[in-house]
Amino acid sequence: MAEFVLVDTPRPHVALVTLNRPERMNSMAFDVMVPLKAVLEELTHDNDVRAVVLTGAGRGFSSGADHKSAGSVPHVGGLTRPSFGLRSMELLDDVILGMRKLHQPVIAAVNGAAIGGGLCLALAADIRVASTEAYFRAAGINNGLTASELGLSYLLPRAIGSSRAFEIMLTGRDVSADEAERIGLVSRQVAPQDLLETCFDLAERIAGFSRPGTELTKRTLWSGLDAGSLEAHMQAEGLGQLYIRLLTGNFEEAVAARKENRAAVFTDDK
Template structure:
């Protein structure tokens, strides 16, 4: 049985579902390795223009499986020092993998999103929460640090340092409405509507040029690391010119508007 399901419920949309509901989709090597594979497969699929990530059952992801996180792959003959660093990298590399693929990832956050699950949520490009969603940086409550999988870099940029430091240092739980208020998620919807809402957002993205969307995602993430307004604008300008000069997208958009139809971008 695979702990990550892959299916295409709508044209150009891939749905990735963490499928370990009896453990609230907790992260073990049996979950993380196939999730890497699923992200890579969806990212390499030229017919996938947007991705939705969610969890089966009543939780998005409860973080590291504290009962049985399994054995990392390919460790035969390695000393414990190298096993430990390799194991941590398998978990941590999920976040840059999510950023690296061209398709936006929409997180459909249902139920608990704790520890590493919170990290997965904030690594999504867009986050939509069910009313049942809860969020918690659980590492600090387990005697570890509250910083893992890039959370110390992404979360302050997503919700501001004041909120991020409080959440990571206290380990307190947020409900969906507070998460919406502080900007951790963009909207909250009834549980029964969550997946359809996320798929509708994916459809909105798929109505645009996949090349334009991919370049936009790249610039949005890159400019979180840019040191000045002028540097950010330079990157924007180069990417805008690249898409303008190497595609007929703008001409098609103008024609479609004049003809009263939706544009069809060939990129």
């Protein structure tokens, strides 16, 4: 199954993860999701990797559930159908949560269709950049199911607001790259031939900053979406800022670099 998820290093400290089942538009068959879960677990502990770009091979980012060839779920021998379903969903949940918990920021390079679970994968990334050929669909409602899956009803309203999220999820309509950019579902749209290089540029810029700085920024951004109160979130932000300020020399390096009109060189300790 490893051939269905490819890992490359296009630039120093940047990992490119490619879903590689283009004949099925990189659908979320377990033959793809099992190795993706393993890759995420490896990358989070790869201290040479400072940012991750996720994309799909061919003309699709990910078309969601594979209704023709779902693939094999590990460790389900002897389970009844309800238990099999629970284990299957747990595995997919782990992929979404794994992206969110990854130490490194994740940039989704959405090259084509992001449908159903594929939309969830994109939303689990920290930054989304779309090709002008990309489109998005919350497909569950079109299949006679709920459109809520893999955190979609949690993540989408936080990305674009509740009214737009309700409309998109309840109608099952397509969202073009142009609309996605306008409503904030993606940071920007670019020409297909520029997509990966744009994402590599973003990843390289992020990789140049303090490792604990970027990790804690990602952590506090996500916790802010979960925060019960502004006060509690501000305390978490303050502790993170204090941690970086006291335990690294990066603030002093940034100040010195500006004075000397040069690029800052950040390290993880004083």
